[in-house]
Amino acid sequence: MKESAKSRATFVLLAGIARPLMNILMSKKWEGTEKLPAGGFIAAPNHCTEIDPIVIGHMLYNQRRAPHFLAKSGLFRAPVLGALLRATKQIPVERSTAGANRSLQVAQEVVDAGGAIIIYPEGTLTRDPDLWPMKGHTGAARLALKTGAPVVPMAHWGAHEVFPRYAKRFHIFPRKTVRVLVGEPVDLSAFADRPMDRTTLSEATDVIMDAVTELLATLRGEEAPAERWDPANYNQAKHGRFVERGSHQVKGESSAADDGSLDQEAESGK
DSSP states (O other), X not given: OOOOHHHHHHHHHHHHHHHHHHHHHEEEEEEOGGGSOSSOXXXXXXXXXXXXXXHHHHHHHHTTOOEEEEEEGGGGGSHHHHHHHHHTTOEEEOSSHHHHHXXXXXXXXXXXXXXXXXXXXXXXXXXXXXXXXXXXXXXXXXXXXXHOOOEEEEEEESHHHHSOTTOSSOOOSSOEEEEEEEOOOOOOGGGTXXXXXXXXXXXXXXXXXXXXXXXXXXXXXXXXXXXXXXXXXXXXXXXXXXOSSSSOEEOOOOOSSOSHHHHHHHHTTO
16 A cells, blocks of 8 residues: 555654564564565454554564554544554544444555555454454455455464463563464455355354464464354453453453454444
């Protein structure tokens, strides 16, 4: 995507701050970056800790691809953070049908212009106790089928050791390595001529989540669970922070890249 001079300058400023800090916090190993499409695409990574967006953003920026995240609309009202999000053309989203429609429209404009949209299909940090990808929302699949943009599955592993899920501090020593594995674009051609209903979107989402899970299994050198974790089966909310040992829900989790609000449009039946 052709960025404005202001957007490029802001990205350079933020990267100048963030990249040295990331290099201090962790070693990095990026694999499969040659699979990133030349044109617009949707990146679909797993989500297991709050610093995931910085990890993926760092990787994409180093590949000369400015990352565009879907960020909760409330973040845009923060005095300094909101200005930075707007300057770098991040996409505000709301958990309502109207908000989802607006988010999809802006996201489509970005990918049509050759940009990279990062969407976490899980919608929030995974509830899986072992940090495997959980059941996905349909927003990434919906955007892909509407725009024709390729969905690039990604998995990363190691960031949770530096900043565990819901942690209050970083664990820098001993030094950890964060690995990112980029996969081949997901083949969604089987869904192209089907009606964009709940069944189609759910099946397409499963294909995306299968690809993400397979990449993570490769990174971890382990076999993924036979059945993907579904929060609904454990009386867990789809969004927001939760306490793993118990059912108490805590509001206010801040996810920088979220598929949940895009999913609202699909749930409305549109």
